[in-house]
Amino acid sequence: MRKFIPVAEPWLGEKELEYVTNCIRTNWISSMGQYIAQFEEGFSGFCGTKYAIATCNGTVALHLALEVLGIGPGDEVIVPTLTFASTAFAVSYTGASPVFVDSEPTTWNMDPSKIEEKITPQTKAMIPVHLYGHP
Known part of the structure; x- marks a missing residue:
């Protein structure tokens, strides 16, 4: 039997599980949720830019x-x-x-x-x- 060696494997911790669960429970699983705006603001700050746009992929x-x-x-x-x-x-x-x-x-x-x-x-x-x- 051959062992599968993944090229990339996601790692999700407790905080990520908490955020995803909160999104689902509050029905904010679209672009209108609070997490998208928070991510865009944080990412633009990290990059030193005025704007950032989150995309689906x-x-x-x-x-x-x-x-x-x-x-x-x-x-x-x-x-x-x-x-x-x-x-x-x-x-x-x-x-x-x-x-x-x-x-x-x-x-x-x-x-x-x-x-x-x-x-x-x-x-x-x-x-x-x-x-x-x-x-």
Whole structure:
């Protein structure tokens, strides 16, 4: 029998259980609940920005960021080959094309030596994704 080794495993403590239970019991499990506003305020403070927007998942967050940057049809966005599918999906949702850069074997991140050859006049952004604690 093969043992499953998860890439990432959530860790939820008592405080998280308390918050989730409170949301369910008070019917505040949507964007109108107190926790969303508290999170956005705390996160904007942490980042040193005036605003922060909570999204339902990382795909939406990436898509929103690309839209704000004006990325769209005819544009290219450089992305790593080893990442969650959402990285390329978010680019595609804007009408732009993901351009994949291979990973380097030590950190599994984008190989910096292979990025320059992928840059074209249509390149408008790059989404570097760091994996497994390797920034």
